[in-house]
Amino acid sequence: MKLFHQLLVAPAALGLLAPVAANATELNINGVSDYAATGEQVTSITQFSDVYPTDWAYQALSNLIERYGCVAGYPNGTYRGNRAMTRFEAAALLNACLDRVTEVTDELKRLMKEFEKELAILKGRVDGLEARVGELEATQFSTTTKLKGVATFVIGANSYGGNADGFFGGKRDEEAAALSGGTTFNYDLKLFLDTSFTGKDLLRTVLRAGNFNDSTYGGSGYVGLNALEVAFEEPSGDNSVAVNRLFYQFPIGSSFTATVGGRVRQDDMLAVWPSAYPADTILDIFTYAGAPAAYNLALGAGAGLSWESNDFSISANYVSTNGGNSTPGGPEGFFGIEDCSNSGGIATDCAGSSGTVQIAYAPENWGLAAAYNYSSKNRYQGDTFDLSGQGTPLSNFFTNNGNSSSVGLSAWWSPEQPGWIPSISTGWGYNSITDGDDNEFFRSATTQSWYVGLQWADAFMKGNTLGMAVGQPTFVTNVDFRSDVPGSDFVADGNYAWEFWYQFQVTDNISVTPAIYYLSRPYGDLTDGSARAFGGGRGDDTFNNFGGLLKTTFKF
Structure with missing residues (x-):
């Protein structure tokens, strides 16, 4: 999963939190619990029984699931794409995406530490090339x-x-x-x-x-x-x-x-x-x-x-x-x-x-x-x-x-x-x-x-x-x-x-x-x-x- 694309998901999900009007009387606590407690990570759009290829957002949803892995559904295998989202449901979705971002960030840190010497050598070579280019430009x-x-x-x-x-x-x-x-x-x-x-x-x-x-x-x-x-x-x-x-x-x-x-x-x-x-x-x-x-x-x-x-x-x-x-x-x-x-x-x-x-x-x-x-x-x-x-x-x-x-x-x-x-x-x-x-x-x-x-x-x-x-x-x-x-x-x-x-x-x-x-x-x-x-x-x-x-x- 590409970190850049994952980072783009976070602000998009945060934006969902602001406009959703939900108060305590409207909140279905059981529904949110069900939504957030999906037992298995969704890996394919075919796992949703109520999503069809004719749906206008089918391709976008497929990309989120198969490329980024940060889409949750309900335990009964539905996605309920036409239903309005509550702020708690948006928070659950954002939490799932941030978990993925955290995983990638930790992996990148490990790789950077593992190849620390090689990265230092590359940086030195780039600095040397920049110096040589500057010298050529000055003496041409x-x-x-x-x-x-x-x-x-x-x-x-x-x-x-x-x-x-x-x-x-x-x-x-x-x-x-x-x-x-x-x-x-x-x-x-x-x-x-x-x-x-x-x-x-x-x-x-x-x-x-x-x-x-x-x-x-x-x-x-x-x-x-x-x-x-x-x-x-x-x-x-x-x-x-x-x-x-x-x-x-x-x-x-x-x-x-x-x-x-x-x-x-x-x-x-x-x-x-x-x-x-x-x-x-x-x-x-x-x-x-x-x-x-x-x-x-x-x-x-x-x-x-x-x-x-x-x-x-x-x-x-x-x-x-x-x-x-x-x-x-x-x-x-x-x-x-x-x-x-x-x-x-x-x-x-x-x-x-x-x-x-x-x-x-x-x-x-x-x-x-x-x-x-x-x-x-x-x-x-x-x-x-x-x-x-x-x-x-x-x-x-x-x-x-x-x-x-x-x-x-x-x-x-x-x-x-x-x-x-x-x-x-x-x-x-x-x-x-x-x-x-x-x-x-x-x-x-x-x-x-x-x-x-x-x-x-x-x-x-x-x-x-x-x-x-x-x-x-x-x-x-x-x-x-x-x-x-x-x-x-x-x-x-x-x-x-x-x-x-x-x-x-x-x-x-x-x-x-x-x-x-x-x-x-x-x-x-x-x-x-x-x-x-x-x-x-x-x-x-x-x-x-x-x-x-x-x-x-x-x-x-």
Whole structure:
């Protein structure tokens, strides 16, 4: 019986004593004696012969009897619920309830004495916790901002094979080994400062530093496709801390979310990321949901708006990768293409514009998404021939020097319980490129890409994760060269990529991930050093890249 509820009965019974009008002439002494002298404690409402389930107070009386045990009846088994109560009868009822209260009070005193030492220890711990909370509140660096971080160590190396000729008269695999064959130890550090002023908004500042600038894993090596997702190349040099992201996100009504920032990335403004395959994967090419052109993760000045309702969402955003520069135009560069590396401004020829619209349906453990993106040729700041993009060198050239209209289709599913069935993510991308400013090399081109990613949760041991992905990084499927460019329009740019990894969760905050990966033909149509579209090359030229690494991640 609960003491609190029993104590409530006492004043209620006392209240009954005041309004009952009874004097000596009205008092039935025998009746009171009978009422107070009930021989046995009533334990069930069924012991009363004159109480029925249809009575309006049946449930209340049942609770008093069965839960609190302080209701008395008459020796003949009746309760006489419709009869007025005398003051003596009320006194008898109150006495029965107080007896129960006294029993519980004595029991509590005995328990308190028995556990006196334990209660003293608990009191000391509570006092200690209060002191620590007070100290934290007094020494916290901000009442509105939380700090969290991720530090990653990567050690690994690459090997190369094949018979293709290289750029410098030797074999390509020998050149690759000489330029990018060393074992490297790199790091990446991200510090997240998340600030909220209302509890629903978010001001995010990301500080980042690393030393991947001269590492093959940063995309600057002989094979750009073996760049890692975690790699960070800081323009100001290795080991330099820089602001990687700075944006403000806030709700508008109950369904809309707005984002604006001087350094914001495309995916920061999407309501749904269209993949269950982890963003913290190994090769960077598997980070883009199979459509690197549509989900190009453009980073710069931008703004976006998203709407969500009943698992449906629509997102629209714009990013200017050169939005921080004020010079609107640049000099003419290679192939007559404007060099915008030091130029920019929002909505100018050198803005590096990237606009995205995504529609998604994402219930709890699966989803579908479709995205459209339009990007100007200068979003990569005028890099004319970049090996470190998300595809073959030839596809990177067309993407970097033409205006792109891209489509991405994605689907994903995760099992409700970990087991032998993995989560499955897949995506396909299509990109149509036009030359924009009538450059001297090509009129138009199309590229495609796809991937399938699998991930097993609690693989072999609870908390560990096994994953693999296979697909084709962006490759050229069609091109229309200028009439004065030698060779044919035919290209053989196909290539495949594969990765396999196993993440050991050492503690809640430390994980160790060994991984291997393979690139079947990372140079695509330029495998032999000169594309067949230029009149050179052999159909049987081969060049491949095999790599292995150990990644350790610390979260704090």
